[in-house]
Amino acid sequence: MKRPTSVTVTAWILIVVSVLFVLAGLASLSKTLDNPKIMAEMEESIIPVPAQITLSFAWVLILLVAAVAMLKTQNWGRLVFAGWGVVSVGIGVFTSPMAMVGLEGAIIVIFALFLFGPQANAWFAGSLSDNENRPPVEGS
Numbered sequence: 001m002k003r004p005t006s007v008t009v010t011a012w013i014l015i016v017v018s019v020l021f022v023l024a025g026l027a028s029l030s031k032t033l034d035n036p037k038i039m040a041e042m043e044e045s046i047i048p049v050p051a052q053i054t055l056s057f058a059w060v061l062i063l064l065v066a067a068v069a070m071l072k073t074q075n076w077g078r079l080v081f082a083g084w085g086v087v088s089v090g091i092g093v094f095t096s097p098m099a100m101v102g103l104e105g106a107i108i109v110i111f112a113l114f115l116f117g118p119q120a121n122a123w124f125a126g127s128l129s130d131n132e133n134r135p136p137v138e139g140s
Contacts, residue, residue, distance in 0.1 A: 004123055006114035007070055014067035014081070014111075018060045025057065045095045052095070059088055070115070075124045078115040085112070 032038050042049045062084050069077025085108035092101040114120065 001123055004119040006117060007120050007123065010111050010114045011067040011070040014063050018064040018067065021060045022057065029053070047091070047095050055091065059084065073124060073126065078124065081115065082112050
């Protein structure tokens with residue numbers, strides 16, 4: 001069984017978005033830290049500013065690793081994506097505007113539907129792909 005399109009598309013979206021976020025985040029980090037209005041909003045959070053920045057980049061790096069793992073039939077990749085998604089939304093409830101949390105939550109749920117659908121489950125389980133990719137046994 002070849003990789004389901006839903007897994008391929010979801011994983012590549014996560015990879016592209018992760019890379020773009022890292023590049024944009026690094027490019028704008030000094031401007032963000034120098035902006036008193038943004039810093040005032042960030043300082044109102046219960047999470048210290050350095051931890052907010054660290055968590056943002058950690059989330060993106062976790063997404064990137066999970067997406068690559070998904071492309072390599074590693075079930076833990078989609079589990080990490082779903083688990084860290086729940087953690088991220090949970091943190092967001094206490095630190096971000098609800099509209100942002102709702103949007104992030106909706107995106108995670110949509111991606112999870114693609115990553116945990118019947119075809120994706122079969123592919124990650126290897127029930128079909130292992131048999132198709134296994135070399136023939138000598139003498140049978």
